[in-house]
Amino acid sequence: MRAVRIEEFGGPEVLVPVEVPDPVPGPGQVLVRIAAAGVNRADALLRAGSYHRAGRPPLIPGAEAAGTVAALGEGVTGFRVGQPVIAFGGAESPGYYAESAAVSARQVAARPDGLDPVEAATLPIAWLSAWYCLRSLAKVTAGETVVVKAAASGVGTAAVQIAAEAGARVVALAGSAERSAWAGEFGADVVVDTSRHTDDGEVEEVLRLTGGRGADVVLDTVGGPSLRRSLCETAHGGRVVSLANVALAPTTLDTRDFYPKNIAILGFQLTNLQIHGYDPRPDLRELAERVAAGRYRVPVETVLPLERAREAHERLESRGNRGKIVLSVA
Known part of the structure; x- marks a missing residue:
């Protein structure tokens, strides 16, 4: 063959x-x-x-x-x-x-x-990752605010749609005007072009968009220095889901950015999850049925x-x- x-x-x-x-x-x-x-x-x-x-x-x-x-x-x-x-x-x-x-x-x-x-x-990589992170780990519910980083990526466009369908207010972050506008086509309520902001400026913009409170959930698909910003962008009792390090860079954290706010940091790696007993088939079947029905693009x-x-x-x-x-x- x-x-x-x-x-x-x-x-x-x-x-x-x-x-x-x-x-x-x-x-x-x-x-x-x-x-x-x-x-x-x-x-x-x-x-x-x-x-x-x-x-x-x-x-x-x-x-x-x-x-x-x-x-x-x-x-x-x-x-x-x-x-x-x-x-x-x-x-x-x-x-x-x-x-x-x-x-x-x-x-x-x-x-x-x-x-x-x-x-x-x-579906089995990007879509399944977004599905599991938002539904099983973060347990997103209607009315919550969800920040999706690298929202124009495969995981990002899936996450925007999954969070929006759950009734969340979705803030999509992407690295150019073109990419952020494109992320908005998948149901994001607000889009942010992060190329227009410094690192601290990104945090300030997310806080401004959430009335100073921060997001209930931040889906960090970037890793490296982005994870520190994600913690600063999260509300009291919120959840940060870390599922990648495409930045290929170390993360330096200040514990004062998360423990006073009782933030949960949730890690995700699909292959390792399967090794430890996760069976993706039920989730994958449900995802596939929703795509076939036209509920996701x-x-x-x-x-x-x-x-x-x-x-x-x-x-x-x-x-x-x-x-x-x-x-x-x-």
């Missing part, structure tokens, strides 16, 4: 189209014929050798995909050949930049009728054929994309 493989760690040029043996499902596995695979920053970190769970090359990247069931391994029930499914990554993930993948049945969820595989392939900017994975990574790392980048495998 066709696949794209990392032969050695490095830049996008190390993504090499190859022919590899067809996978065969073992006991407890589902063979998924892949139609589309999502492209994520975790894939780029894996390619560069910077991902915290990176193995050794050769490696096939890709942590989310959609397709159909091609075969069932021994002992697998609940699926049928030809069934539309969504596959997601985890400790046992084989990598989805390929025509097929033999994956544990625990990492496969049914795909609702009417949900396009390109849209479905974008999944922005897909670029769809490229599998062989152009290098170009997809170049586009991703230029930070010029608005919406998801997906590889078409069919």
Whole structure:
């Protein structure tokens, strides 16, 4: 079968189209014929050798995909050949930049009728992260104020919609006038162009927008120095959810920014959560059903054929994309 493989760690040029043996499902596995695979920053970190769970090359990247069931391994029930499914990554993930993948049945969820595989392939990472952080960790409720950082990102646009549907007042922060305006198209009540503010100015703007009180929930998808600002932007008894460090920088905290306000700091990392018992399938099914019903809009900017994975990574790392980048495998 066709696949794209990392032969050695490095830049996008190390993504090499190859022919590899067809996978065969073992006991407890589902063979998924892949139609589309999502492209994520975790894939780029894996390619560069910077991902915290990176193995050794050769490696096939890709942590989310959609397709159909091609075969069932021994002992697998609940699926049928030809069934539309969504596959997601985890400790046992084989990598989805390929025509097929033999994956544990625990990492496969049914795909609702009417949900396009390109849209479905974008759900297991960004959308599931936003869903879990807001609903299970922060437990956002109607009337609360939610600040979403990097609101024009994949997690950000998902979080804006999920928080808005919950009845929250959403303040979307993004790093340019264009990106902040775009984030506003997904249901944010207020948008902030953070490029117009210093770090302290960002905090002052959030406090101004919340009447000096601060936000009930801050979803920090940036990390590094941003986390300190998030604590300053949070109200008494509020929650800060930290789920990334795309800044790739350390965070220096002053405990006086959070303990006097009784703030809860909640960490999130999807793969580690699964290792410790979280089963994403019920949440993923509910998300997929809502997208299929038109309750959420999944922005897909670029769809490229599998062989152009290098170009997809170049586009991703230029930070010029608005919406998801997906590889078409069919």
